[in-house]
Structure formats: C-alpha cells, structure tokens
Amino acid sequence: MSLHPYDPDRLWIKARMFVHRAMDDGREFDEQAFWASAAFELLGKAALAKVSPILIANPNPDGHSLLVASGLLEVDDKFFTIPAKALWSRCHRAFKPFNEQEAAYISSVRNDYLHAGGVGREGTPEAWWPRYWAQVAILVSHLDRDLEELVGRERERVVTQYLETNRENVKRRAEALIERARSRLALHESGSMSVTLERAWAGFSPYYFQHTTSAECPACGSSGTLSGDTVLETKAEFVTLHGEEDQFEDVIVFVTVATDGFACPRCHLELNDLDLIEAVGLDTDFEVEGDPSSYYEPEYDNE
Amino acid sequence: MAGPDLASVRASLAADGYAVSNGTLEQVERAVQMEHLLFRAQGAKANGSVKHLRPYITKDAPPRSLSAVYGLGAQPLHTDGAHLLEPPDVTVLYSSSPTPTGTAILKPGSGTCSTPVPEAVREGVFVVRGNGFSFLASAYSGRRFRFDPVTMSPGDQMARQAVAWFQEQRDMAVIHQWDQEEQLLFIDNRQALHAREAVVTDSETRVLGRLSLNFVEET
Numbered sequence: 001m002s003l004h005p006y007d008p009d010r011l012w013i014k015a016r017m018f019v020h021r022a023m024d025d026g027r028e029f030d031e032q033a034f035w036a037s038a039a040f041e042l043l044g045k046a047a048l049a050k051v052s053p054i055l056i057a058n059p060n061p062d063g064h065s066l067l068v069a070s071g072l073l074e075v076d077d078k079f080f081t082i083p084a085k086a087l088w089s090r091c092h093r094a095f096k097p098f099n100e101q102e103a104a105y106i107s108s109v110r111n112d113y114l115h116a117g118g119v120g121r122e123g124t125p126e127a128w129w130p131r132y133w134a135q136v137a138i139l140v141s142h143l144d145r146d147l148e149e150l151v152g153r154e155r156e157r158v159v160t161q162y163l164e165t166n167r168e169n170v171k172r173r174a175e176a177l178i179e180r181a182r183s184r185l186a187l188h189e190s191g192s193m194s195v196t197l198e199r200a201w202a203g204f205s206p207y208y209f210q211h212t213t214s215a216e217c218p219a220c221g222s223s224g225t226l227s228g229d230t231v232l233e234t235k236a237e238f239v240t241l242h243g244e245e246d247q248f249e250d251v252i253v254f255v256t257v258a259t260d261g262f263a264c265p266r267c268h269l270e271l272n273d274l275d276l277i278e279a280v281g282l283d284t285d286f287e288v289e290g291d292p293s294s295y296y297e298p299e300y301d302n303e
Numbered sequence: 304m305a306g307p308d309l310a311s312v313r314a315s316l317a318a319d320g321y322a323v324s325n326g327t328l329e330q331v332e333r334a335v336q337m338e339h340l341l342f343r344a345q346g347a348k349a350n351g352s353v354k355h356l357r358p359y360i361t362k363d364a365p366p367r368s369l370s371a372v373y374g375l376g377a378q379p380l381h382t383d384g385a386h387l388l389e390p391p392d393v394t395v396l397y398s399s400s401p402t403p404t405g406t407a408i409l410k411p412g413s414g415t416c417s418t419p420v421p422e423a424v425r426e427g428v429f430v431v432r433g434n435g436f437s438f439l440a441s442a443y444s445g446r447r448f449r450f451d452p453v454t455m456s457p458g459d460q461m462a463r464q465a466v467a468w469f470q471e472q473r474d475m476a477v478i479h480q481w482d483q484e485e486q487l488l489f490i491d492n493r494q495a496l497h498a499r500e501a502v503v504t505d506s507e508t509r510v511l512g513r514l515s516l517n518f519v520e521e522t
Contacts, residue, residue: 003388003436013439017428020459152426152461 005079006053006069011046012143015039016150023155029125030113036132037110043139044091044103045081050143055090056081084111093230095142096258097274097284102135130166133159134275174271174279181219181269206263206270211255213288217264218280224264226277226286228257234290253290259283306330309341312489313518316393320410320495323479324487328353328397328514331487335516345391345515356396356511358404358502367432369499372453375506380409380469380476380496383515385451386433391515392447394497396488398481398511403503406488407476410495411448416475424469427462429455442469447493469496481511493518 004010018039022032048055057069058080065080067073082090084107092100109128137159140150148156187193188201209227217224233256241250261272262282271277278284307324315322335342344352364370367386369378384390396406411420424442431440432454439458442450442465449455450469457463478500479488490497492515502509 003438010439013428013441016426017439017458020426020428020461024460152422154422 004053004075006045006049006056006081008046008050008143011042011049012145015042015046018042019150020152023151023158029128032125033109033128033132034113037107040103040106040132040136040139041084041087041110043136043143044087047095047139047142048087048090051094055094056087058082091139095138096230097278098138098142099135099273099275101273102131106132106135126165130162130169133162134166137163170275170279174276177269177271177276178219178280181264181267185220185267201268204265204268206265207261207272208263209260211257211286211288213257213286215262215282215286217262217267217269218282219269220264220267222264222266224262224266224269226259226262226282228260228286230258230260231290232256232258232285236292251292253292254287255290256285256287258285306334307487307489309334309338313341316489316491316494319414320491321408321477321479321497322489324489325483325485326487327399327485328395328487328512331395331397331514331516340519342393342516343519345517352514354513356513358499358506358509367454369451369453375502377407377473377501378498379452380407380473380498381451381453382448382492382496383490383513384492385449386431386454388433388438390447390449390492392491392493392518393516394490394492395514395516396490396511397514398486398509400484402481402505402509402511404505404509405478405480405500407473407478407498407500408488408490408495409472409476409497410491411472415477416472421464421468423461423464427460427465428458429462429465430458431455448496450496473498 016039018035021027022034022036022039027035045056053069054066057065059066059082060080064073064078068075068079081087085104088100088103088107091098091103106128136150137147140147147159151159184193184197184201187197193201206225208225209229211229211231212225212227214223215226216222235254235256237252237254239250239252240247259274259277259282261270262277263270271280271282274284306326307330312322312324332344335344358375359365359368359370361371361374364374369381373379382390383394409416411424412418420443425444426441428439428441431438431449440449440455442448442455442462450465452466452469457466476496476498481488
C-alpha cells in the first residue's frame with residue numbers, strides 16, 4: 001500500500017468512501033450531491049493519475065508538485081493537484097466520451113456547497129443522478145474497474161437504473177431537438193417565422209472543429225457536417241505515381257477523428273454532445289484525409 | 304521439548320484459522336529460521352521481536368490500545384497490526400503457565416461462523432489511524448481481514464454495519480483455554496480475528512508473549 005497522495009488506489013478508495021456517504025440512508029439530497037461530486041473529482045484524478053501522476057500535479061511556478069509526482073522530490077504536505085477546470089478538460093480529452101460540460105455542471109454543486117452561500121442544489125435528484133452516473137461510469141471504466149467495485153453489489157442496481165434513465169433522457173432530448181429543428185425549418189421555408197426567430201436564424205454560425213466530413217442530417221436529410229479535434233488513429237499509404245517521363249513516391253494520410261459536433265446548414269440542427277450524436281444515429285468517429293506534410297523529409301539544402 | 308512442527312501448524316492455520324502447539328517463542332523463532340520456506344519473521348528484525356502483553360485497567364493502558372477502551376473487560380474481535388500498512392500474517396501467542404483468561408478466535412465463513420462475510424465488511428471504508436499518518440482501508444480486502452475498532456473509525460454506513468457484524472460474531476468464536484504449561488497459539492491474522500476474554504482472576508499474573516510472522520507464499 002502506497003501513501004503517495006497521487007496514488008490512484010488511494011484516490012479510488014477515498015472516492016468509494018465519499019460515494020458510499022452519498023448513498024447512505026438519512027441524508028438530504030444537498031449533502032448527497034456534495035459527497036457525490038467530491039467523489040467524482042477524486043475519480044477523475046484517479047483515472048488521470050493511473051496514466052501518470054504528473055497529469056494531476058499542479059504546475060505551480062516552482063514545479064514542486066510536478067517534481068513530487070515525478071518521484072524526484074519526497075512526498076510532503078505541499079503537493080497540490082490541478083483545479084477542477086483543468087481536471088475536466090484533461091479527462092474530456094483523454095477519456096472519450098467524457099463530457100467536460102456535464103462534469104462542470106456536476107462539480108458546481110460541490111463548489112456552491114463548499115465555497116458559496118448556496119446549498120449546492122441545482123435541479124432535482126431525479127434529473128441530477130442520471131447525469132452524474134453517466135459521467136462516473138465513464139471514469140470507472142477508464143480505471144479498469146466496474147460500478148460494483150465502487151458502490152457494492154446491492155447499490156449497483158440503483159446505479160444501473162439511473163444509467164437506464166439517462167439513456168432514455170438522452171434519447172428523448174435528441175428526439176426533441178430533431179423535432180424542434182424540423183418545425184423551425186418549416187416555419188422558415190413557409191415565411192411564417194417571427195422577426196425574432198428569423199433574426200436568430202440568420203445569425204446561425206455553428207462552431208466547426210479542426211477536422212470535418214459531411215453526414216446526412218437526421219432532421220431534414222440534407223448534407224450536414226460532422227467535426228472533431230481528436231485524432232484517434234493515423235494511417236499512411238505510400239503510392240507510386242507515374243509521370244510522363246519518370247515515376248515518384250507520394251504519401252496519402254488518413255486520420256480517424258473522434259466526433260465532437262454536428263451542424264446542419266439547412267435546418268440549423270446543432271449537436272455538441274457525443275451522447276446526443278450517438279442517440280440520433282450519427283457516427284461517433286469518422287475518417288478523413290490528413291496532412292501529408294509531416295511525412296516528407298525536409299530539404300537540407302546541402303550539396 | 305522439540306517445539307512446534309511448523310508444517311502441521313501451517314496446515315491447521317489454513318483449515319481452522321488457528322493452531323495450538325506446545326513450545327516457546329524462542330523455539331518458534333529457531334524453527335522459522337530453519338524452515339524458512341514456511342514462515343518468515345515480520346519486519347526487519349529476525350530476533351528480539353517478542354512483545355509481552357499484560358492486562359491493563361483503562362487509565363494505565365497505552366493510548367490507542369484495546370485496553371485503553373475496554374480495560375480488563377472482554378475485548379472485541381480484532382486483527383493485530385490493523386493500523387500498519389502491512390499487518391503481520393500470523394500472530395503467535397505464548398503462555399509459560401496456565402492462566403484462566405481465554406482467547407477467543409473466529410474465522411469467518413467457516414466452523415462455528417459459517418455465514419458468508421457480508422458485503423458491508425468488504426465494501427465499507429474505514430479511516431485507519433496509523434503511526435503518524437492515517438489512511439483508508441476496508442475490513443476485508445486482498446484476501447485478508449483488517450479490523451480493530453479502536454484504531455479504525457467507520458467512514459460510511461457500510462463500515463458501521465461491518466462493526467456491528469463483527470460484534471454479533473463475537474459469540475460464535477472458539478475459546479482457547481490456556482490450561483497447559485508452555486503453550487503456543489498460532490492465529491492466521493489474515494483469515495481469523497481474535498480477542499482476549501474478560502480477565503478473570505489473573506489480572507496481576509497473566510503475561511502472554513507475542514511474536515509476529517509472515518507466510519512465505521508458495522510459488
């Protein structure tokens with residue numbers, strides 16, 4: 001057993017204790033959500049620390065925490081971890097399909113409870129828990145563990161029900177967004193849109209991530225755009241091209257990209273949540289041609 | 304007197320969670336050194352690791368000890384070294400002469416305590432107050448029990464249920480009587496818990512020697 005503050009097993013068992021407290025009898029939702037969101041943060045740190053403890057060390061100017069996490073300095077009480085915003089950003093990039101916005105929503109409960117005058121409650125338990133467990137389940141799987149290990153066999157049934165509810169909620173939300181896009185399009189094309197809505201319609205300017213590909217819009221059937229930033233895999237194919245007098249080698253690069261968003265220029269459907277993208281049947285990753293420049297040897301200009 | 308046969312001790316520990324033999328702790332230490340494939344001394348010191356245990360009234364007992372809470376009364380079931388990151392695998396107790404206060408031993412899931420270990424014991428999380436630091440642990444993890452109600456505080460509801468379960472099992476324990484000269488009691492500290500019975504008439508005379516060992520795992 002290690003006593004390192006960044007040891008993933010120590011973070012895991014503390015997360016377990018906090019989750020248990022959240023599920024124990026006789027607590028109000030405010031307090032349950034507080035313990036649950038504190039556990040959530042520990043799970044995120046455990047998942048990152050499992051990859052490397054440096055990922056959770058606070059990069060303060062003297063590098064103390066980084067040096068401790070690297071094993072170059074002895075563990076002391078001056079080891080600090082990264083703030084929640086950085087934590088969720090890293091988890092989002094490292095652990096697909098972890099959702100950074102959802103994480104910020106969940107952990108705001110803890111912040112409000114601990115650091116402000118509020119009681120931490122946002123929404124109802126029925127709405128909060130399904131979203132909570134959906135993100136926790138992702139982190140737990142990236143820790144190579146399962147939910148039974150986190151909450152115990154008896155309570156796992158409760159969690160499974162929340163996850164099922166979350167799936168149904170996501171599906172309903174996806175259906176509602178599609179219906180809303182269709183009705184907006186109908187109003188626009190019939191010329192019966194209100195001035196306010198028409199102004200908003202004209203200002204439609206979706207955000208596109210670095211890599212894009214076209215995909216059929218699930219609402220109107222037109223050609224929309226899937227886009228994403230994270231390259232999951234890169235493949236290079238070397239080909240020999242024959243010119244009129246000579247032949248030369250060329251390289252074609254294909255990259256597989258994780259989908260981050262979808263937007264349709266016709267009906268203005270915009271989806272920036274991987275769960276929603278999956279729920280409407282769009283691809284969660286796609287292949288596009290990449291930039292071959294990194295495969296070319298640079299010119300040295302030597303004789 | 305030849306001392307304990309460590310091979311048969313180890314077989315009894317595996318079956319019952321404890322073993323009784325005649326001999327002294329010095330003989331155990333010598334046998335461990337000779338038959339080093341079965342047990343090894345716990346910690347860095349191979350010799351001189353024998354501790355002497357005496358009954359204390361509450362106010363005279365060392366802090367954080369069971370006696371500091373329970374005095375001469377019956378102790379709760381516990382494992383030795385629960386506050387250590389690496390508790391010993393085996394506790395060897397020794398009495399040079401008969402003494403009326405017995406030692407309770409319980410191996411959950413077997414013998415008189417055949418009910419399965421409940422989920423709360425495996426899942427509940429305790430705060431363990433160690434030597435100069437605290438850490439978190441469950442009462443059963445990694446195929447070993449770790450439980451001491453004085454150095455371990457329940458961190459959640461399941462841990463509190465675990466404490467209650469260990470209390471309920473106290474009546475199921477086997478009672479070892481120290482009714483012979485030069486008697487040794489080996490306890491598998493991973494699979495069994497133990498506790499001193501309430502001190503009867505030997506509060507001034509009862510002295511048990513204690514030695515901690517680790518198993519040498521079969522490869």
